[in-house]
Amino acid sequence: MLVLTDVQKVALAINPVSAAGNSAAVESVSWSVSDDTLFTLEVSEDGLSAVLFTTGKLGSGQVNVVADADLGDGVTEIAGALEVSVQASEAVSLNISAGTPEAK
DSSP: OEEEETTOEEEEEOOOBOTTSOBOOOEEEEEEESOTTTEEEEEOTTSSEEEEEEOSOOEEEEEEEEEEOOOSSSOOEEEEEEEEEEEOOOOOOOOOOOOOOOOO
């Protein structure tokens, strides 16, 4: 699981491989997030990479990628998923709260 703070972004990339572990081509790459209140994505033109931005909210979700491994007329869909947790960043200020005033 990838852990980010609520003020971070991270570069992501896919590396399609064959059953033997060799680099392989894919087409029609599509990225998505499970919860767009936690994350946004900026996908590269070739679809092989993206930047994941946190929105400031805390929680967990997934980044999902699907692609077509059949470079011909057919479609062989392959997929990948990355679990991501967004945690609070370190404190940068202190808020003071007051109770209800009362007589001495």
